[in-house]
Amino acid sequence: MAAASAALAQQYNIQSWSLEQGLPQSQITAIQQDHKGFLWLATRAGLSRFNGVEFKTYTKEDGLSSHNITTLFLDSQRRLWIGTTDAGLLLFTGAGFRQYGEAQGLTAKAVRAISEDNKGRLWLATNQGMYSLTDGNIVKYKSIPNIAYTAVSHTNAGKMLAGSEENGLYSLYLGKVTNFTTENSELTNNYITALLSDKSGNTWVGTAAGLAQMGLNSLSKVQLPAHLAHSHISSFAKDNYNNLWIGLQRNGLLKYNGKAFTHLTRRSGLRTNRITALATDTENNLWIGTNGYGLQQYKSPWFVHFFDFPGITEPRVTALAQDESGGIWLATDEGDVAKMQKQTPAWVQQPWPRGTTVYSLKPTEQGLWVCSSNGIWKIAAQDVTHFTFPDRVTSPDIYQSIATPAGELYFATAAGVATIADDTLRLLESPVNPIKANTIYLDSKGSIWVGADKGIFSIQEGELVQMFSGSQLAEVGSITEDKQGNLYFAAFNQGLFMLQGNQTKLYTLEDGLPNEAIKSIFADAADNLWVATNRDVLKIQLPSLRQEGKFTYRTYASYNGFRGLEICDNAIIQSKDGSIWFGTTKGLTQYIPHLDRQNTKPSSVMLTDVMLYSRPTNWQELGYQMDSLTSLPKNLRLPHTQNHLSFNFHAVCLSGQDQVRYKYRLAGYEDSWSPASSRSFTTYANLLPGTYTFELIAQNNDGYWTPRPLSYTFSIVPPIWRREWFIGVLLVVIAGAILSVVHLRERNLVKMNTVLEMKVDHRTRLLERKNREKEILLQEIHHRVKNNLQIVMSMLNLQARHVPDPAAKDVMQALRSRVRSMALLHERLYRHNDLEQINLEDYFLEVCESLYAAFGISMNRIMLEMDIPEIKVDVDTAITLGLIVNELVSNTLKYAFSPEDQGMLRIVLTQHDEVQYTLTVSDNGRGLPENFYQQQQQGSSFGLRLVQSLSKKLEGHINFYNNHGTKSTLYFVLPS
Known part of the structure; x- marks a missing residue:
């Protein structure tokens, strides 16, 4: 196996801004972030403020006395100080600049560095000595020589370090002054160019020829990489990962983690190696000022890119693999194969024709298996074996391979699943023909799974069996297994299919999956599922997905470091150090998990402008006083005719300004917040008179919202006829008029x-x-x-x-x-x-007494009981009732008792409602005669006829009963 090595540059996530993006000048001499999140840049064309999108530059026209700015410093009171080479010291007040010069005691013109001690005093390193500033007064410090100083710094312990131009470093601690030079210490050069004191009490000393470190009482040299040993250091910065960043005047950028250096140059993504200024922001991004190439930002250190392959234009890494020693292998769609050795590829001489696409690699002890668009290749130490289909008609595209513990080989091909027999490829019979096998996977239990264009298959006893036929899955292109043995299948444009034990579940958009166009999946050792889609990469937390069916994930795209565009099919692996490697259409990308941090710093929101009728408004011309800190009108009270307001706002998020989202509402006009939007302005028209508060919150690039809303209160004043005082006066006038009319009316009424x-x-x-x-x-x-x-x-x-x-x-x-x-x-x-009214009780009693007297009957012998309510009736009704009672009582006294009998006569009047009554006359005598009802029908008794006639006059009727005596009941109605 022949190999040739070529250096491969690591590229980092570095973004640039220059004149084309609005930077006023390309030479950056100092960088400082203020408490609102703005980045302040000192250039040779003025002082520029950067909000993540645009630059606002202050020049002499804005009160800046000089464009030759050497340093910027933000003190503990959040004030921005500006040191110049020819105009002394300046203070930015928010609305303008205040100059400190000879009138305040500063005779030097060039202020090269500024620091603050633990008592709040400012110290100025100038070309004519060291000065201190207290309460607006500047005093020269005479404990050290009156020479040119280039740097000053204070430690937490109260030590002051002053770097000079020719005399090395001065240390002032507890009243003692110590001078460190090349003659009495390990200082590499007497020209001190930069100082930085960290939280641990150490001070980093940059010189014109190397690096030193100052401890409590000693100074030691820090050995830079050999080829950079005598580099001119221009600046320092310390990040939240405790890395020291060192800007070199001509040799790029160094990152020192306390053990080793990482060198960044133009090949790493820098636009130039001429570094003039460094600063880290609150979101832990590194800002780089250059000499002639503008401003750069280094962010998302968890992604490292390998895009520039020597001799390969537009490298498309289609295959990745890891061998038993932990080495990373890669291949491209043009047939290039290499093994990474110390971040550098060692390219293998390929035996296949140029242009052959390599789909997957499988390093083994016997050699390297290569699945390609031109069959299968086995590259061993001494020979190369090529496997193809014997008929040469079947498609030769071989995508992936697996080897069973028994040594059996299976391959996913464009024509199905194949195995090797007699040094040739043979297709397994399929229950569904034809199929395209996109991927093949051997799980931890020894089962073989196949993802195909027509679903999921399994190889059982050498035969292909279709699985989950009811799921109707199609175009399954990737398979992976998590730490607990659960399997995941990527079904392109259908979602994520999970096999958990015997349970299956297809996750789609409705379940919270952000994208169904899944190309590749990979479960890492940290129990995350990496999902490559057609747009970005997702890192899904598997515990919450398994236990709750909930998607908790983080998205990686170009805005937060993943610049590889699209991941190739099944080109994701994890190396032994925990890094995740991605083969992309742009090259190779490495993800370093321990460097990954979310931006938990909420964006700093601000209201940038308030406008009438969506036009720029000069509020001072309208008579309003302006707030020097916000540049907004104070106590804004608008007449009712000016009720159309527009608000422009901004949230500083230097990690990803284009990912910021806003929500706002106008309290007093609406209760609910607006939907999250990237739009940074809004308008409210036809506001009714009243007091309103505009409230604004923002979400940063990683989804964190500002905890408290920004608010701005204003009022729409009602017209004069709706104002309280006018209404009050009007009410007084109306009340006076009403009182006058009432008074006059009262006088007339009194007379009347x-x-x-x-x-x-x-x-x-x-x-x-x-x-x-x-x-x-x-x-x-x-x-x-x-x-x-x-x-x-x-x-x-x-x-x-x-x-x-x-x-x-x-x-x-x-x-x-x-x-x-x-x-x-x-x-x-x-x-x-x-x-007009007769009391019935008294009247009935007199009638009865008269009858008792007429019949000569004593009430002791025949007792009289009356139960008559307090009722009064008119004369006609009383006469009618009196005659009826007269007849009934007369009959009782005449016929009911023998002369010697004792008895009782009872008269009861019962009221049922407002008009209906019952009159009952009863006794306990001998009762009705036997022929009574016959006499009643014949009408032979005048008294009975009289009683019935009188009853009809009262709209009633009377009944007679034998009930241990005689009982006469009259039902009648009294007029209401």
């Missing part, structure tokens, strides 16, 4: 009431007099009627004395009792004030 009272009083006296006269007249009438009835009774008495017939006497006596009952009624009327 006085007149009316006089008239009413006069009329009342007339009516009272007439009413009194009427009452006297009625009483006189009732008195005369009563007297007349008394005369009738007297005449009946006289006549009865001369009537010998007993029957006639009884008639005369009955007539007298009836007349007396009427006379009693009229007597009650003229004796009482109420001339």
